[in-house]
Amino acid sequence: MIFNRVLVLCLAAAILTGCQSETISSGSTRCPDRLARDERMEWFRDARYGMFVHYGPFSQWYDWYVSKTLPNKAPEGATPEQRKRWYVAGLTPQRDFARHLARTAKAAGMKYIVFTTKHHEGFVLWDTKLTEFNSMNMGPGFDMVAEYVKACREEGLKIGFYYSLWDFNHPDGIASKHDDASRRRFLDYTQGLLRELMTNYGKIDILWYDGPSPLGYGGEWEAQKMNAMVRRLQPGIIINDRSLTAEDFTCSEGHISATLHPDSDWEACMPFHHKLWTWYPADYKNYYTPRDIVDMFRQIVAGTGNLLMNVGPNPATGHIGNVELERLAVVGKWLEAHGEAIYGHVDRPEALGFITNDAGGFWTRKGNTAYLWLPKWPGGGKIVLENVHGKLLSASIVTNGAKLGIDRAPQADTETVKNASRVTLTGLPKKCPDAVCNYAILKIQFETYPR
Numbered sequence: 281m282i283f284n285r286v287l288v289l290c291l292a293a294a295i296l297t298g299c300q301s302e303t304i305s306s307g308s309t310r311c312p313d314r315l316a317r318d319e320r321m322e323w324f325r326d327a328r329y330g331m332f333v334h335y336g337p338f339s340q341w342y343d344w345y346v347s348k349t350l351p352n353k354a355p356e357g358a359t360p361e362q363r364k365r366w367y368v369a370g371l372t373p374q375r376d377f378a379r380h381l382a383r384t385a386k387a388a389g390m391k392y393i394v395f396t397t398k399h400h401e402g403f404v405l406w407d408t409k410l411t412e413f414n415s416m417n418m419g420p421g422f423d424m425v426a427e428y429v430k431a432c433r434e435e436g437l438k439i440g441f442y443y444s445l446w447d448f449n450h451p452d453g454i455a456s457k458h459d460d461a462s463r464r465r466f467l468d469y470t471q472g473l474l475r476e477l478m479t480n481y482g483k484i485d486i487l488w489y490d491g492p493s494p495l496g497y498g499g500e501w502e503a504q505k506m507n508a509m510v511r512r513l514q515p516g517i518i519i520n521d522r523s524l525t526a527e528d529f530t531c532s533e534g535h536i537s538a539t540l541h542p543d544s545d546w547e548a549c550m551p552f553h554h555k556l557w558t559w560y561p562a563d564y565k566n567y568y569t570p571r572d573i574v575d576m577f578r579q580i581v582a583g584t585g586n587l588l589m590n591v592g593p594n595p596a597t598g599h600i601g602n603v604e605l606e607r608l609a610v611v612g613k614w615l616e617a618h619g620e621a622i623y624g625h626v627d628r629p630e631a632l633g634f635i636t637n638d639a640g641g642f643w644t645r646k647g648n649t650a651y652l653w654l655p656k657w658p659g660g661g662k663i664v665l666e667n668v669h670g671k672l673l674s675a676s677i678v679t680n681g682a683k684l685g686i687d688r689a690p691q692a693d694t695e696t697v698k699n700a701s702r703v704t705l706t707g708l709p710k711k712c713p714d715a716v717c718n719y720a721i722l723k724i725q726f727e728t729y730p731r
């Protein structure tokens with residue numbers, strides 16, 4: 281929300297008054313033969329962890345958050361064209377910016393990236409034929425989307441396109457709410473841009489819509505027709521729900537609600553800075569720590585969702601700031617040891633919730649295997665589990681593979697149901713075996729469905 285306001289103010293105060301748009305014919309309304317949804321979703325369900333990249337001219341306006349002033353002003357009496365050039369002038373990505381992002385994501389254990397091909401401001405980061413306000417024509421001087429796609433392919437990452445439906449640059453972007461002719465032009469423009477994105481860059485894995493303003497529900501966006509065109513051009517693509525139709529998966533923003541989406545695929549997008557999506561090279565105390573991110577995994581896995589962790593690269597280089605880089609690397613290292621509990625097919629741990637533990641740990645599950653996540657390591661060398669009804673086959677520490685002992689409650693205790701179902705895991709080392717985040721996971725294999 282804050283960011284939206286900032287953008288609106290920056291733009292209203294300074295910049296975009298008009299640009300050319302062409303009327304183009306919209307896509308086919310015929311829904312293509314789709315791959316089965318499960319087949320399309322398979323990689324996403326296994327991936328669990330991706331990088332969200334917010335990068336564009338808006339990346340320059342971070343000073344606004346500190347001083348509430350713009351870093352500089354558009355020249356007095358500037359023409360609309362000059363204002364646009366001024367607006368994007370500070371966006372100067374190095375040619376290798378995308379490779380840097382993709383390599384960072386890969387090393388951090390992420391499996392896909394979602395990149396802002398066009399944010400609310402309307403600046404198009406690819407070689408479009410539909411507006412002059414694009415990264416070939418002004419600012420960077422090259423097709424940033426092409427670089428991004430190439431870099432993802434080099435690193436074997438899945439490719440996501442963020443696309444903001446909201447558009448402050450297009451002259452009909454606001455008027456389309458009330459005027460039919462404006463709406464027609466704006467929808468044709470929107471569908472034309474999407475057609476370029478879906479045609480010119482080979483296979484694309486995710487279309488991640490955002491900002492469905494100013495139009496609303498009830499078909500105003502022609503979302504069904506628009507997404508049918510997208511799927512015709514990209515039969516394997518998965519699409520989020522922000523064009524105001526359900527499509528393939530839903531997303532929560534800035535929070536993780538493991539119990540919120542029991543019946544749908546979902547992803548939580550989280551800004552590294554608690555509130556801001558863009559570059560912001562200060563205020564690190566408000567950045568999530570590696571342990572925070574590990575704890576996000578715990579909630580994500582429990583809810584069988586995905587985590588899309590945002591970075592806001594430096595407008596001058598396209599590179600991620602050092603604090604995020606360091607923290608992402610730490611999380612990547614932690615994942616090297618604990619990835620088996622995160623990636624791949626996971627199940628909801630509902631029945632495990634009845635098993636209490638005296639270490640303050642949290643359960644996740646994969647089939648008959650239960651994982652006990654331990655934000656605090658218990659000092660006493662053992663963990664007591666109560667209300668265990670399944671048979672345990674083995675217990676170990678995921679962090680280092682060390683085997684644990686399994687003690688059933690002694691006979692004397694079996695008079696009460698509670699103690700009869702007690703299991704004590706023994707042989708835990710005194711200190712947490714995870715030196716990376718001080719956050720270890722135990723793995724307990726049950727003979728049948730664990731409960």
Ligand code: GLC
Nearest residue numbers: 281282283284490533549557
């Ligand atoms: C918020 C922000 C927007 C960002 C989006 C990501 O809506 O205002 O800038 O792209 O979150 O989900």
